[in-house]
């Protein structure tokens with residue numbers, strides 16, 4: 713842990729033609745901190761996450777990232793190769809749909825091992841034993857290592873996607889609705905697992921969710937978005953227990969009525 717932000721987003725805006733994706737978003741993320749981005753459908757959560765993670769180039773704004781060597785770099789001024797390297801090593805990205813984050817036609821072991829090979833590990837025995845270790849950490853039976861993810865349940869696929877992302881020891885993980893397509897009981901188990909891993913590994917994370925219960929369980933801070941703007945930002949308990957903005961009050965109360 714250092715006493716410097718891991719990431720600083722400055723006035724990030726993304727327009728799709730003249731439609732606002734997100735507008736003038738600034739925040740800092742600290743090492744080991746979990747930030748939830750919440751808001752109704754179409755409020756700009758995915759757009760913002762994709763801009764921060766450089767999957768999408770913003771129209772304006774900058775994001776400074778604290779590299780392992782201690783220097784801050786503007787993510788949008790890096791070369792494509794440098795960004796790819798960050799994505800493969802220092803970052804993870806957990807997609808809502810596991811098929812977007814996994815290779816469905818190669819084995820579970822290879823899905824995990826591939827990320828290790830990408831950072832230069834060439835020792836088959838090491839790769840396999842690390843893959844076994846990670847399958848177990850995400851509660852997948854080691855006997856399934858040679859099975860393809862298409863033979864897995866939705867919850868297992870999502871846990872495999874998490875293992876694939878965490879095996880390289882990233883410092884920052886992006887998640888877009890990680891429990892979105894799952895049954896409620898499967899969701900609960902996955903959330904428990906994510907919470908445990910994030911705590912154990914001291915990961916920083918930015919999690920997009922429209923589910924305030926997910927934000928409550930996982931995050932330290934919450935940003936509430938509406939029409940592309942961040943309308944409220946604060947510590948999770950403060951925002952959920954004492955929302956200041958009428959829109960946040962509405963979001964919170966509509967959850968409580970369920």
Ligand SMILES: Nc1ncnc2c1ncn2[C@@H]1O[C@H](COP(=O)(O)OP(=O)(O)OP(=O)(O)O)[C@@H](O)[C@H]1O
Pocket residue numbers: 728731732733734751752753754755756757758759760922
């Ligand atoms: N590729 C695109 N082209 C044009 N407009 C887009 C595109 N992607 C998103 N938008 C628009 O940008 C706005 C924000 O969309 P975004 O997908 O970021 O919202 P979201 O909060 O992630 O919604 P959801 O909860 O439904 O996933 C919406 O008005 C959407 O229609």
Ligand SMILES: [Mg+2]
Pocket residue numbers: 757758759
């Ligand atoms: Mg979205």
